[in-house]
Amino acid sequence: MTERPPSTPALILDRVSVAYGDVPVLEDVTGTVNPGESVALIGPNGAGKSTLIKAVLGMVPVVRGRIEVLGGPPAQARRHVAYVPQADTLDPDFPISVEQVVLMGRYRWMGRFRRASRADREEVAAALEAVGLADRARDRFGTLSGGQRQRVLLARAIAARPRLLLLDEPFNGVDAVSQHALLEALAGLKAQGTAVVVSTHDLAIAHLACEEVCLINRHQFGFGPTGEVLTPERLRATYGGRALELRGDRVIVGQT
Numbered sequence: 440m441t442e443r444p445p446s447t448p449a450l451i452l453d454r455v456s457v458a459y460g461d462v463p464v465l466e467d468v469t470g471t472v473n474p475g476e477s478v479a480l481i482g483p484n485g486a487g488k489s490t491l492i493k494a495v496l497g498m499v500p501v502v503r504g505r506i507e508v509l510g511g512p513p514a515q516a517r518r519h520v521a522y523v524p525q526a527d528t529l530d531p532d533f534p535i536s537v538e539q540v541v542l543m544g545r546y547r548w549m550g551r552f553r554r555a556s557r558a559d560r561e562e563v564a565a566a567l568e569a570v571g572l573a574d575r576a577r578d579r580f581g582t583l584s585g586g587q588r589q590r591v592l593l594a595r596a597i598a599a600r601p602r603l604l605l606l607d608e609p610f611n612g613v614d615a616v617s618q619h620a621l622l623e624a625l626a627g628l629k630a631q632g633t634a635v636v637v638s639t640h641d642l643a644i645a646h647l648a649c650e651e652v653c654l655i656n657r658h659q660f661g662f663g664p665t666g667e668v669l670t671p672e673r674l675r676a677t678y679g680g681r682a683l684e685l686r687g688d689r690v691i692v693g694q695t
């Protein structure tokens with residue numbers, strides 16, 4: 440019997456350090472995310488979560504160490520990586536429909552004139568279905584609630600058919616219905632082999648959405664299975680001595 444070759448990791452972080460000018464923001468972050476796996480980036484404000492995501496996108500340079508995306512440098516993998524930013528640059532007043540926003544996710548696969556094929560339209564419809572907004576396709580994007588808009592932006596990323604999906608705090612200000620829809624859509628993507636990296640302040644979400652966590656606050660305080668790494672001691676170290684822990688699905692914030 441022949442052994443199947445191991446699949447290429449979606450993301451390798453190898454002693455990654457990032458600085459803005461002379462100011463170090465991340466030092467020695469190391470870990471691997473395989474296809475179909477998800478990792479939650481957890482750390483306080485200013486810990487470097489967004490910076491790490493931008494480094495994976497090749498938007499900020501790595502000063503030491505190495506980032507490998509789908510077996511090569513980040514710049515070579517851009518077509519296979521989708522990103523849902525923390526505050527999207529799309530102006531909610533811009534007159535654009537929900538399906539037009541999602542179609543943007545297909546641009547990387549379209550020809551020079553960006554004419555949508557039937558297959559593109561089917562991908563858009565499937566992505567909207569995945570986030571539970573199929574019935575809002577023709578509505579103006581700006582008329583949706585904040586949580587629904589977040590779901591549309593995830594649909595745009597899904598329509599890009601990424602092999603690695605990066606989400607920067609997608610659950611902020613999102614109600615329970617939208618949260619459930621986002622979690623279901625992420626589970627669907629993972630089942631198709633997409634690797635997911637999601638920054639979040641919500642430890643309960645990290646438990647629900649991700650089987651791995653990366654604790655960072657400039658330095659790395661742990662990277663591995665959620666149940667093993669998300670301990671009160673490590674959380675306290677990550678949050679600079681503040682006692683934070685997870686009991687059941689509740690986050691307990693203690694004294695500094």
Ligand SMILES: Nc1ncnc2c1ncn2[C@@H]1O[C@H](COP(=O)(O)OP(=O)(O)OP(=O)(O)O)[C@@H](O)[C@H]1O
Pocket residue numbers: 459464482483484485486487488489490491
């Ligand atoms: N473009 C930039 N130029 C200089 N410094 C920056 C820049 N972007 C971020 N920083 C700094 O880098 C550090 C990490 O910021 P980053 O946005 O990565 O943190 P974060 O963990 O995502 O925080 P939050 O949870 O508040 O979103 C902060 O001290 C921030 O001030």
